[in-house]
Amino acid sequence: MKSEYGQFCPIALASEVLTQKWMLLIIRELNAGSTRFNDIRRGVPRISATLLKQRLGQLEEAGALERQKVEGGSIEEYILTDAGRELKAVIGSIGEWGQRWARDIEKDDLDPGWLVWAMHRRIDLTAMPSGRTVLEIDFIDAPRSHHLFWLVCENGKVDICVKPPGFEIDLRISTRIRTLAEVWRGLRPIKGEITKGRIQLDGHSSLKRQFPNWLMYSLFARVERPS
Numbered sequence: 229m230k231s232e233y234g235q236f237c238p239i240a241l242a243s244e245v246l247t248q249k250w251m252l253l254i255i256r257e258l259n260a261g262s263t264r265f266n267d268i269r270r271g272v273p274r275i276s277a278t279l280l281k282q283r284l285g286q287l288e289e290a291g292a293l294e295r296q297k298v299e300g301g302s303i304e305e306y307i308l309t310d311a312g313r314e315l316k317a318v319i320g321s322i323g324e325w326g327q328r329w330a331r332d333i334e335k336d337d338l339d340p341g342w343l344v345w346a347m348h349r350r351i352d353l354t355a356m357p358s359g360r361t362v363l364e365i366d367f368i369d370a371p372r373s374h375h376l377f378w379l380v381c382e383n384g385k386v387d388i389c390v391k392p393p394g395f396e397i398d399l400r401i402s403t404r405i406r407t408l409a410e411v412w413r414g415l416r417p418i419k420g421e422i423t424k425g426r427i428q429l430d431g432h433s434s435l436k437r438q439f440p441n442w443l444m445y446s447l448f449a450r451v452e453r454p455s
Contacts, residue, residue: 245290250275252319254283258293259316260349263305270345287312320447327413327448338405340367341390343412344377348386350444356381357435362395366402399431399439414449 233240246252250272257271269280284306287293292312295304344365360382367375378389378397387393401408407426410416418440421427429436 245286245292246315246318248283248286250279251283251286252322254280254287255292255312255315256319256323258287258306258308258312259319263307264303265306268306271342273339273342323448324451327446327451328453333406333409333413338409340370340374340377340405343405343409344379344388346446347412347443348379348388350446351379351381351386352442352444353381353384353386355438355441360395361398361435362393364397364400365408366400367405367408368402369404397431399429399435401439402428402430412443412446412449414445414451415453418443 253272262268363379365377380387
């Protein structure tokens with residue numbers, strides 16, 4: 229990798245890798261557990277496949293990840309090295325700064341697909357009923373072709389569906405993208421939004437009562453913004 233800053237300062241040298249467009253978001257996804265190309269791209273949906281492949285190659289060149297073949301197949305996984313895992317603390321500090329000091333959420337930031345992708349990693353399955361629980365999320369202000377999502381919670385994992393999964397829906401959640409995004413970020417209290425009707429729940433009364441306890445929210449929701 230050619231020199232960009234002409235300095236041997238460690239911050240300058242690290243910046244040659246880390247400050248390229250999309251790179252921190254890719255590292256965020258890798259540290260959140262994504263190992264396959266398509267899963268990484270679901271977490272960074274606006275990056276092109278070509279550029280994502282390039283950025284992953286740069287992380288490999290920098291020694292932050294290794295490519296491994298899935299046993300018995302041709303699919304590759306991207307596995308963080310010690311250097312890559314050490315970036316988790318860096319990403320965490322940047323996220324805390326962003327939660328506290330970055331600009332407010334704007335309309336162009338409100339991607340319902342990404343919000344559901346973030347949510348599916350932060351569902352407390354131990355707080356849910358045993359067996360399968362299917363959640364339908366309806367973003368009432370999203371485009372018609374992109375407003376319904378389903379989370380199928382079963383056997384210790386959560387799967388995202390963009391088409392009806394073929395199972396009975398246990399709980400329907402209807403809301404605006406901004407409302408749920410700001411709840412997820414810890415900027416609005418969920419119980420208050422339910423009481424005000426901004427989040428509407430349709431299902432068995434016990435599931436509606438339990439729903440707020442299923443969400444573990446963003447890792448940065450606990451960080452308060454200055455008033």
